[in-house]
Amino acid sequence: MDWIEDMKVVILAAGKGSGLGNLAAHQPKCMLQFGPETIIERQLRMLRQAGVDDSQIILVTGYRQEKLADKFPVQTVYNPYYAETDNAYSLFLALQQVDEDTLILDSDLVFDESVLLVMLGQKENTVLAKNNDNYSYGATGIVVKSNHVEEIGKHVQSSLTYESIIYLKKDTVDLWKEELAKPKNAQTWYSISLNKIVKETVFRVAVTDERIMGIDTYFDYIAAKRSFKIEDFSILVTGASGLLGKKVFHILKRRYTVNGIQHKAVPQVFPSLNLTDSQKVNAYIELNRPQIIIHTAGIAEPEICDQDKDMARELNLEVVKILVEACRKYHIKLILISTDYVFDGERSQEYSHTTERHPKNYYGETKKAAEDVVSAYENSLIIRMPILYGYNDDTDKLTFPIKVIQSLAQRQTLYLDNKQIRYPVLIDEVAFSIEAALAKTGIIHITSEFPCTKYTWGRLIAQKFGFDSVLIQEDTKSKLHNRPSHVKLEVVDRDYLVSDIQRGTDILRKQLHCVFKLIYKSDPTAYANEKNIGSYRYQLGMALGKVLPANMVNELDCVMPVPSSGLYYAMGLATELKVPYVQGLVKPDASVRSFQLADLALREQTIRSKIVPLPDFIQDKTIALVDEAIFTGITLKVVCDMLKACGARKIYICIPTPVCNYRCRQYIQPERELLLEDICEEKLKNYFGVAEVYFQVYEKFEQSIADMANICCECFEGRRNTDKV
Incomplete structure (x- = not known):
């Protein structure tokens, strides 16, 4: 050549x-x-x-x-x-x-x-x-x-x-x-x-x-390494529909190829697999060949374990034996989620990795036996942790804080134990700790620093959520019922210390009242404060229309949503401006429907994966392009170039929410760099190549959702106010 x-x-x-x-x-x-x-x-x-x-x-x-x-x-x-x-x-x-x-x-x-x-x-x-x-x-x-x-x-x-x-x-x-x-x-x-x-x-x-x-x-990075035989890395999460499993699945899915399985077939969120059937487990693992299995499945309720010891032994121990044998056969790493209940809680010192274990109930016995089985397999990691709390979605099982919140909302008096001392851990931070520990073997501890009882924790929840703490009363007749009185896990260099319940409860409160649920995450058919979510979004679109400049409005040929996140906002904006609403960007019916997919992360990817422009509705038109918010701007930039390529005369980007100034600190959204961290608001129109970019001002947005009590808008606030949610 x-x-x-x-x-x-x-x-x-x-x-x-x-x-x-x-x-x-x-x-x-x-x-x-x-x-x-x-x-x-x-x-x-x-x-x-x-x-x-x-x-x-x-x-x-x-x-x-x-x-x-x-x-x-x-x-x-x-x-x-x-x-x-x-x-x-x-x-x-x-x-x-x-x-x-x-x-x-x-x-x-x-x-x-x-x-x-x-x-x-x-x-x-x-x-x-x-x-x-x-x-x-x-x-x-x-x-x-x-x-x-x-x-x-x-x-x-x-x-x-x-x-x-x-x-x-x-x-x-x-x-x-x-x-x-x-x-x-x-x-x-x-x-x-x-x-x-x-x-x-x-x-x-x-x-x-x-x-x-x-x-x-x-x-893309993971897929490319797999395709070129650089690295073939995937993770399997058992119990992926459970409180911790679901959180681990979604946190790891942001960076890795992750599959989830669940035991029950209904609701069918993940593929169901009977982990007690060794033949089915081996067949599944041979077919999917994960490099790591994170085992979160099992029975974590001590009362249920005591009531049905056969079931507890089968699900907490026999399943682990099956997984260990499969992992040994296919050279897979196994991570076992264990508990502080393997200890008796009767010593004054902290409990180290090597402290002798003396469980006080059958749940602890099954987890101790499971630890023994796993520790005999060299390519394994045992993670001990105390009581879990947190939030994924409204299908979560009722954790202690949610039970307290629901009772206090109904003004019910709660009598809570003030004897057993615990160190609760937030599932989001546990999931991030598990991610950081993927390469480790042996035993690690994940715990928090601040001790509490159910009584002191309940009073803190009442305070943080604005309820009357008088409704929280000490149960003076409570007994520990074969539970350890005080287990504090020792934390050394290889372990993880996460937020105490003061910060953790703040995070939980903001997760439960996240504005992102209102503007994007929740289905438009859902309700908040007895009001339809779609209706909220429609009214936010109308509110934006009230502040747009008249000279811009007079130029418009149509209002066009980014499907499907901008639909209701665009309808409201078109109504307010008296400008035609046109869906010039569509998702064809022939595409895979998101509800047909078990993988929730793949659902989101599929929802945003197919947008087709209709040039006849775009060419020579001045368009108000509507989406719910600008975070990274990646989606919107692609859409803008689609419209320009189809001959749009002029594009105005119209966002019914304020400028996103801050990354989410409550783990609702992935850790990612925001567009406005690099580009000032005045230069956005150049970045997108459009005539102008309009946002709703924060004060008007706040007024529009004033009936949404305690909503967290920190990512939108023009100032950081940690006292206000």
């Missing part, structure tokens, strides 16, 4: 990689490890092996550019506006240095070497494509006729999708430079301007069946 010596290679690496969260918090995402090398090192190695010299390579940097600028012996071009622009501006900067045929690729791509060789071997304008049976939202579709590209863009729904590698002849490089220089193209994906270029010159398509994957999210 002698012609390789006369070409350039542009690698775009300016983006921040917000979809990767903490993985890309301190480095560009192309610096993620992919086996023994990083993604960018892998690309550069393949280019060199194909005959490309370092002097021919241009690397466009932006976010954390110091991590790339001097690390590789290639030319670098810095995009100082990486936070406000997208890859079109990065490409524009790079092409100013180019006067040759050019290969362009994204720095977050991993691919087979044959893919690169095919594209380097092109002698005409060529885009790389792959056949994808399920077109996904955000993908760049390609329309081809007689092997010529007729249309390309995120607005194109096609089974043939662009895979972010393109070969350009010199004259086309010059043509694209002129198009990219236009101000309207600076803040968008380069596919917008490319769509115009393919209509003016000839582009061919090279379709590959080889592996090529872009890495935008944790899911």
Whole structure:
């Protein structure tokens, strides 16, 4: 390939990689490890092996550019506006240095070497494509006729999708430079301007069946490592419909491939598996081959264990034996959730990992025996913890705080034990601790610092939730009933100390009254304060309409929602503005319905995975585009580019909630970087490439939901007020 010596290679690496969260918090995402090398090192190695010299390579940097600028012996071009622009501006900067045929690729791509060789071997304008049976939202579709590209863009729904590698002849490089220089193209994906270029010159398509994957999210990263045999890592959570299991499932699902199973078939949230049936357990594990099993299933109620010892032994011990044997057979790590009830609570010192265990009830006996079985398996971890509390959703079993809240709300007097001392732990923080301990073996403890009894905890709950604490009375006749009186688990370096009940109860209160449940998470058919959730959202849309400027309203042709999160808000806004409501963005009925999926995380992914624009409703229209909020802005940016690609005349983004100033500190939302941490509100219109972005002011929003008692709006507040929820 002698012609390789006369070409350039542009690698775009300016983006921040917000979809990767903490993985890309301190480095560009192309610096993620992919086996023994990083993604960018892998690309550069393949280019060199194909005959490309370092002097021919241009690397466009932006976010954390110091991590790339001097690390590789290639030319670098810095995009100082990486936070406000997208890859079109990065490409524009790079092409100013180019006067040759050019290969362009994204720095977050991993691919087979044959893919690169095919594209380097092109002698005409060529885009790389792959056949994808399920077109996904955000993908760049390609329309081809007689092997010529007729249309390309995120607005194109096609089974043939662009895979972010393109070969350009010199004259086309010059043509694209002129198009990219236009101000309207600076803040968008380069596919917008490319769509115009393919209509003016000839582009061919090279379709590959080889592996090529872009890495935008944790899911992409894990899937790519699995596909390329770098790492095949998945986790199985037993008891995934239970209080702790459900929380562990959802926390880990943010970063890992996680499957959940439950014992009962109803409600069918996760696949049901009878863990007492060794044949079925082995068949399931052989089929799914997880690398770690986190065993949260079992009976945790001491009274039930005492009443039915046979059932307790079967579910708390015999199941563990079956799992240990399966894990040993298939070389799987087992994590057992155990309890402080393996101790008797009769010593004054803290209980260490090696303290002799003397359970005082049958529940503790079964867990002690289970610990013995697991500890005999070298690839295992035993996690001891005290009483759990927390919140997933309204299907949770009733924990102690929820029982207290419900009774106090009905003004019932509660008589509570004041003898047994406990150290309650919040399930969210337990789940994060389990995640941090995935690589550990042996025994660890998770506990809190502040001791309490049910009586003192009940009074604290009454205080935090605004109830009359006089309703909490000490049960002077209570007895411990074969329960340990005081077990404090020792915490050393390998253990985890989590929030005490003061902070934990604050978090629980805010989770139960989270504004995100109102604006997005809850089904619109649900009710809050005897009022339909859909109706709340409709009225929030109307409230936004009252504060939008008249000159903007007079320009509008229609109000259009982002489906399905913006539907009710858009209807309310259209009603208030007396502007037509148009669903120009739809989710086809042919797509997989979310309720058909057992995997809750996959439900959310599927709900947002298919959005198809209808150009007839979009072309030459001035649109008020409505979504519930702006957190990371990833969804909204893709939708805006879809509308522009379909010929929208002008777009106004209209958000019926305030600016999101703060990350959620109550664990409701994943830890992720917010768009407005990098971009000031005044520059949002440039980032999205729209005429303007309007938010509801906080005071008006607060007034609109004034009847929602104690609602937590911390993520929206213009000021941090920790006393107000």
